[in-house]
Amino acid sequence: MGEPDLVAQALVAARRSGFHRVLQSTLAHAALCQAVRGRRTEAMRLLVELDEDWGRTRMIPFAEWVPAVGHVAAVLGPDAARLVRDMLDRAPRMTPWAKAAGQVADATLALADGDARSASRLFRAAADSYARMTDTTDHVLATALSVRALALADPAQAAVTLDRVRDFADRNGMPGLLRLAAPATADQP
Known part of the structure; x- marks a missing residue:
């Protein structure tokens, strides 16, 4: 018998809670975990679910989930980055966490467009x-995620950062x- 899926258990509890902040935080961190x-594919599905839930609320983007979605965008690539950017653009107020997560999403889009320096x-x-x-x-996650871009723009700085x-x-x-310093290319079991 395998170990229990703690991510799935957390999602079940969050969905039953009735609290948007709990659900949004859990969805963001579950997406990052996946x-x-x-x-x-599962990570993107969770990100879409988060976007749908957040779209029904009128809250500022808060620290409990926003940094995680920026990191998800960087791991998953441009489709996720566009979704995260769209979510943050709809924010009623830009928080410092939202600004940083937006920079990660924008960095992911720039890298996908071939602009490693930006x-x-x-x-x-x-x-x-x-x-x-x-x-x-x-801070450490964003630094680790920067290595791919640095490897193209400034290999010496990439080595120092790594x-x-x-x-x-x-x-x-x-x-x-x-592992975050290198791109993932396919779904894993």
Whole structure:
């Protein structure tokens, strides 16, 4: 018998809660979890569900879910980035988290358009924003996600950045963090 699917359990509980903030946070982090696991189709489905739920509410984009959707956009690519950008553009007020997540989405779009230099600057701006907010997790994720763009725009800086991400991953027992520095190409089981 396999281990219980904790992501599925969290989603069931969030959907039953009746609270939009709980559901939105859970959907965003479940999408990130599935994206990192290589389950791209499921991650995109969860992102679409989040967009639909958020579209029914009138709330500012808050820290509990917005950084996660920016990272999902970077992992999944331009279709997810366009959806995230559209979500953030509908925000009643742009929060610092929404601005940084938008920069990650915009970086993803720039990279898909072949503009690695702009993508690198946008990823760096997002990482710097998260650092100013003392949001270490999202700072490191944005930094890791920047390596693909940096590898094209500035290979020497990519190597330095990857070393910093590797040091963080080693210090914190997070070997999976390095996978974010390379693109995923297909759904995983």
